[in-house]
Amino acid sequence: MTARAVVGLAWSLVLGLAGGWLVLSPWSLAQQQGGDWTTLTKNEVGTGLGLILFALLGIVLVGAQVVRSLRQAGLMEPRSRARRSAAATAASPEMEKAVVALAQALAQELEQRRGQPQGQDRHPAGQPVPAPWREQQ
Amino acid sequence: MSLRDGLQLGSLFVLGLLVGAWVFISPWVLGYPATSPGSWSPSMLSQAVVGAVVTVASAAALVAVIGRTLHLALASRGQGTPPAEQR
Numbered sequence: 001m002t003a004r005a006v007v008g009l010a011w012s013l014v015l016g017l018a019g020g021w022l023v024l025s026p027w028s029l030a031q032q033q034g035g036d037w038t039t040l041t042k043n044e045v046g047t048g049l050g051l052i053l054f055a056l057l058g059i060v061l062v063g064a065q066v067v068r069s070l071r072q073a074g075l076m077e078p079r080s081r082a083r084r085s086a087a088a089t090a091a092s093p094e095m096e097k098a099v100v101a102l103a104q105a106l107a108q109e110l111e112q113r114r115g116q117p118q119g120q121d122r123h124p125a126g127q128p129v130p131a132p133w134r135e136q137q
Numbered sequence: 138m139s140l141r142d143g144l145q146l147g148s149l150f151v152l153g154l155l156v157g158a159w160v161f162i163s164p165w166v167l168g169y170p171a172t173s174p175g176s177w178s179p180s181m182l183s184q185a186v187v188g189a190v191v192t193v194a195s196a197a198a199l200v201a202v203i204g205r206t207l208h209l210a211l212a213s214r215g216q217g218t219p220p221a222e223q224r
Contacts, residue, residue: 001139004202008146011198015153018187022160029179040169040180047160051191054153061149065142 001069005062012058019051139213143206150202153195161188 025048026032026041037045070076164181172178177185 001142004142004146004205007198007201011150011153011194014194015191018160018191022184022187025180025183029183031178031180039167043163043167044180044184047156047163050156051153051160054149054156058146058149061145065145068142 001066005066008058008062008065012055012062015051015058016055019048019053019055022048022051024048139209140206143202143209146202147199147206150195150199154192154199157188157191157193157195159188160184160191163188 022044026038026044032038032041067076071078161184164184169178169181169184171181
């Protein structure tokens with residue numbers, strides 16, 4: 001599998017580079033001087049885009065084959081099993097209990113903080129401390 | 138599975154071979170203008186080189202993949218199943 005993937009990816013690289021050069025070559029070789037596209041330009045751009053498409057197809061095909069062989073070798077979970085396990089984790093009662101307990105603990109802590117005095121910005125009687133610049137006036 | 142994968146890649150390489158051959162011959166088929174009679178213009182040279190590279194790369198990849206696939210198919214026929222590291 002590895003050898004086939006390397007051959008496929010190398011082929012895709014060569015075709016992609018060749019296609020890119022063909023698309024650009026009418027302008028880089030100064031064969032196209034603005035205006036309508038000549039037959040030469042149309043042919044080179046069309047063929048270059050075709051080569052790029054083949055390169056992309058090769059990458060997709062090799063990628064799909066590598067993923068399939070990894071799944072068959074047990075190095076990757078099959079998609080259906082992965083979905084099922086994710087759904088089971090999300091819906092498990094233990095997870096739900098843990099989330100509820102965490103939410104209750106957070107709510108209790110918030111209530112306790114609200115019950116405490118706010119601290120330095122108030123007098124003991126609850127009156128706000130006047131700003132120093134007001135006293136200077 | 139291995140045979141099918143090899144055939145899929147092999148058919149893509151055959152298409153690449155055909156496109157490479159077209160890129161190589163298209164300057165003469167479409168009648169690209171030459172700078173002087175008997176000499177190649179830059180675009181003809183560019184297309185010939187690119188066509189040759191694509192054709193050679195596709196032919197080499199095709200030979201490698203078909204050879205490997207046939208080898209695995211024959212090995213699996215001889216031993217029942219192919220060895221794990223070759224799959």
